Amino acid sequence: MGAGITGLSLAYYLRARGVPHICCEASAEPGGVIRTRELDGHVLELGPQRLRRSAAVAALVDALGLRPEVIEGTGELPLYVYFGGRLREVPFTIATFLRTDLLTWRGKLRLLAEPLVKRSSTSAESVADFFIRRFGREAYENFLGPLFGGIYGSDPRAMHARYALARLLALEAHSGSLLLSALRMASRGGFSAALSFRRGMQVLPRALYEANRENIHLETTVRSVRARHGGYVLATAAGEIEVERLVITTRADQAADLLREVAPEAATRLARLHYNPLAVVHLHSPARRPGLGYQIRADEDCRTLGVTWNAGIFAERAGVHTSFLGGWKHPDIVNGPEARIGEIARAEFETMMGEPARVIQVHRWTHAIPAHDQSWTALDGLELPARIHLATNYTSGVGVNARIDEANALAGRLADAA
Template sequence: MSADASRDVDVAVVGAGITGLALTHALAERGVPSVALEATDEAGGVIDSKPLDDGLVAERGPNRIRLTEGVERLVDAAGLRDDLLVADDDLPLYVYAGGRLREVPFDLSTLVRTDLLPWHAKLRLLAEPIADDVRSDESVGHAVRRLVGETTYRNLVEPIFGGTYGSDPDRMPVEHALPALRRLRAEHGSLLPPLFRRLRGAGETPPPVSLPGGLQRLPTALADRYDDRVRLGTPATGIERDGDRYVVSTPDGRVTADDVVLTVPAPAAADLLDGVAPTSAAALGELTYNPLAIVTMYSDARREGFGYQVRRTESLRTLGVSWHHSLFGRTGQYTAFLGGMADGRIVEMDPEDVGEIAAEEFEVVMDAAAHVRDVAQMTDALPAYDESWAALDRVSLPDGLTLATNYTARVGVPGRVREAERVADDLA
């Protein structure tokens, strides 16, 4: 924006991450005048890619995206359909447990043969339908233990689910962290029917995708397409009520809008809402995030698969490793994730020391040396979905203000795109 670049629009979108850009696209398609305000000079938010030498890419945020219908529409809008790198969704995923990699069962034959779950744990799954219903006030950890037993929880659910969010499932209320658990139980009376439908190949998930040069090419291309609606380097500094409308202040001008949609992290949203919705702002300020370190490495290891998660009882600080080598043809690239709720100090360490830990632990698991290419450390990387999420019960915004975020709905790019489309429908 220039110094006199005040705007009058129907919708002001705060943030040009993937949610804000998906919303911008959806509003444009519905003919709704809007402007998106992004504080930084780059679009993308948590999608942050850094191309390296030799075709490697440091993905400092999401490492891949599921090609759902909503994501597919965005890819087409960005003109990137022909550039998509599509991974084989049948590749195995592993858990490092008991000193070796063990395959995660995604089909019946793998369930039978995998040594990740001993036979007593596999037989324990048959008792799941007679367990009590899942309660919204219990933790994911407690619910899963009741449903499938301690061994399956420790060997499978805790490293996969807890490792993905960097959280402790025992501190993640079902209501906020995994509401689908209650829904599936309520619809089927058991988790086994939807499980076995998947084992028979029904309802297959969309494939994981990426882009040459990194995932950030998607938000960058969307921001370029809608350069008349997206203002980079233009932070929103305040929101005020002006009769039935809102005024969003920026260093370069004022945006007047009927509706304001905030797509930014909770601390930033709390600051902006303090003057118009102080109770909600205070509640958002209570939400906690988990720290994360992402280490991009090169190795001569040549394994095929999605990668691995690490069982929490192992003596490693690594949460998991994604194998870009086999997923997207980035020869020799592996990305390690460290930190989370139980290891917050990892982001306070010297980056070289973090890289050294990642490389040493990679060699322990993969029996191959790794060379660190990039280290990114983020204090507030992942919504914790812990007990602090109860504060959302106190969030009630005035008409015309909307939160479209990964802490009020689902995390993950497909979920962000779905919410953006839903919000656009409501506003249109």
């Protein structure tokens, strides 16, 4: 259920493995939150701004014939955090670590002491506590908090490390030092390049849909799920669909509605998961700075959470910058008039960048990103009936790459079970 990137890539990988499947999507277009719009000659992303080049993404791009469409960010692009009236560079390399004014020398020395820090013995740690314990308060407040909180639009003090940082906790348990692991990763080539498509991110879900359209049914909302003969019956406006297994890729509140009859206890738990609202404002500005953009320290008096410099990542996106507002700090901002949201984004961008800007458009998401906050304890002890699977950005990784990887792994398990 669902033809966002998870459902579409799952369908693609099932087809590649010869497993019969059907994918139902409520909306008239494939892609879920991956939504691209063209306005005044600009390609604008309402949802994800980019993905990362990985082996899985490169293989999909080639198999779908999308190579001529690909646009890539150049090399290691810098990222900034704004506070105290300035943009300050995040130290991803030793050279930037030495020169950045994001940390005092005291803060830098504390960060360097990370390999000496003991492993955690508690499972109740928040994301903020985890980063403070390992890297010190200054590194947390000045860049780890803004970067990590920025991904989810959430307050790291309210996020449980065991849900939001499961991979880092595993790395800590296995290797001891996250800093030494990061340095080893950097010596092997570091972070992979940012990637998108000339006509925008939605090119990928549209191509996945076109490659498999006989199995993907758009404008087909699943209204309810019932158990029958060891499998499940999905009710849609066009009739019933009988399936052996069911994979749900929808938002948590939508999954809760669908599971109400077959798994009432799981439905109650999923309905408790909280999402952060976000306003996405596209700005046009002559500001030209190579880089990914910036996040903002939590104590700054502003409504913007962070800004992606689309123009700084991709030469093809000249003039475009995307500002994100709302999240845990100002959830109500999305309820205000669009003109006011745009005006706040423009004014704060001009203050922080020192360059003029004009608003191209405003988009509001009432349920943007799963918050991974205290409400995630609802997942403790979550049990699903046999042959129902959740493949979602609230039970696993939130990024587009993580969604594709989970779909691929699940397709392998379903093929083995078939």
